[in-house]
Amino acid sequence: MRNEKTTEDIALGIRRRVFEHSMRNNGGYLSQACSAGEQLAWLYNEALNLGQPTLPMIPKPFEGVPSPNNPDYHTGAGYNGPAGPEYDRLFIAPAHYALVAYATLIEVGRMAPEGLEMFNQDGSSVEMIGAEHSPGMEVHNGTLGIGLSTAAGLAFGRKRRGDTGNTWVFMSDGEVQEGQTWEAVQACAFHNIEVKAIMDVNDQQCDGAMDSVMEVGDLRTKFTNFGAHCVEVDGHDLNAIRQASQENHEGKPLIILARTNPFHAMSILEERFPRLHYVRFKSEDERARMNQSIAKDLGVDPIDYAH
Structure with a gap:
């Protein structure tokens, strides 16, 4: 299933939808849309071989x-299509990227726009922190750091079963502060599990700048030493991501470190750096200023959030 839009258009559409949602709801995960827009657009529009969705376009309660x-x-995996061996x-x-993931599903035609209106509503499956029943989600990854292990386990099982489809995981750099991530890399290398991962390395996490919480050092060297084939790219450069995904990693996990800017395409967010995990506007003046500035950056009209 491929979209007629370009991947660049989808990345822009993701940011516009997250911006509109955040303005109307007095806050949102804006910086994650800034840093991860290209990665999620590329995964869904180019990298992934997915079948047609098996769940309703408007999510069930x-x-x-x-x-x-x-x-x-x-589970919400039906928005990614059936789980056939070839897919x-x-x-x-990072389950807190759910808002950005839902916007991606809408942009590639896998979920209706009405789904985003259900975000974080009582009784809704469109959770603020993505759960296993949320659109596009297959398991609950709310405990940061378990995603690579989960993907590796599935990829190992698929390998033994003879499935031909790839297993991908989208990660955030905060996960390298969790020991389970490194155990998963070692297990993949030992068992020749060729899981593929792309990591949004935006140098920030829920408590602020990464280095203010725990310095993580040279990630490419670390991943290589733990047995992965690791490539570091500009996460806003789609051609660089495309090339990295094609590198030979036979018998090893592939880790693409996508270095990104958490206020890319929304320059006014730099005022808040490094406290960007969830942007809730501090005053009506700030909300109005951000509305005008971000709308200009994204090439849209300011959002009428009074109604």
């Missing part, structure tokens, strides 16, 4: 947790 007495339970699978490891 939350139907409860899995149990023998709940036949209506479903790729994607895990969104």
Whole structure:
């Protein structure tokens, strides 16, 4: 399933949708749209081999947790299509990127725009922090750092079963502060699991700048030493991402470090750096200033958020 839009257009559309949502709701995950727009657009529009969605374009309400007495339970993976052996699978490891992931699904025609209006509403499956029943999600990755392990486990099982589809994971750099990430890389290298990962390296996390919380050093060298094939690129350069994804990594996990700017295309957010994890406007004046500035950067009219 390929979209008629260019990947560049989809990345811009993602940012515009997250911007509009954030203005109307007095805050949102703006910086994640700035840094990850190209990566998620590229995954869905170019990299992933996915079938047609199997769930309704307008998401169903939350139907409860899995149990023998709940036949209506479903995960959100159906928005990525069926889980056939020939299809790729994607895990969104940082669950707080959910708003950006939902905007991506809309931009590539896998979810209706009305779905975003259900974001963080009582009884909705369109969770603020993506859960296994949320659109595009297959498992709950709310415990930061488990995404690569989850993807690796699935990829190992698929390899043993003879599946031909790839297993991808989208990550954030805060996950390198978790030991489980490094255990997963070592396990992949030892068991020759060729899982593929692209990491949004925007140098910030929920508590501020990465280095103010814990210095992580030379990530490319570390990943290489732990057994991965690691490539470092400009995360806003689609050609660089495309080339990195084609590198030979036989018998090893592929880790693409996508170096990004958390206020790319929304320059006024630099005022808030490094406190950009969730941008809630401090005053009506700031909200109005950001509305005007970001709208200009994105080439759209300011949002009428009074209605």
